[in-house]
Amino acid sequence: MEEAKHTCKCIICGEMKGEDEGIRIVTEFICDDCEIDIVATDVLDEKYPFYIHQMKQIWIQRNA
Ligand SMILES: [Zn+2]
Numbered sequence: 001m002e003e004a005k006h007t008c009k010c011i012i013c014g015e016m017k018g019e020d021e022g023i024r025i026v027t028e029f030i031c032d033d034c035e036i037d038i039v040a041t042d043v044l045d046e047k048y049p050f051y052i053h054q055m056k057q058i059w060i061q062r063n064a
Contacts (some may be wrong), residue, residue, distance in 0.1 A: 025055065
């Protein structure tokens with residue numbers, strides 16, 4: 001049991017993941033699974049606007 005391990009909440013899927021299971025962007029966290037999904041998502045895909053919307057929260061907070 002590793003209680004010292006930090007977990008981060010992915011802003012895309014909302015799941016709690018270990019710090020080493022994703023990337024940190026400014027204050028936000030995106031897990032590896034979602035990062036792969038975003039990279040693989042075509043701009044014309046219906047999921048793309050959702051990702052952009054979630055990502056925008058990062059920039060809004062950064063500029064606040
Ligand atoms: Zn995720």
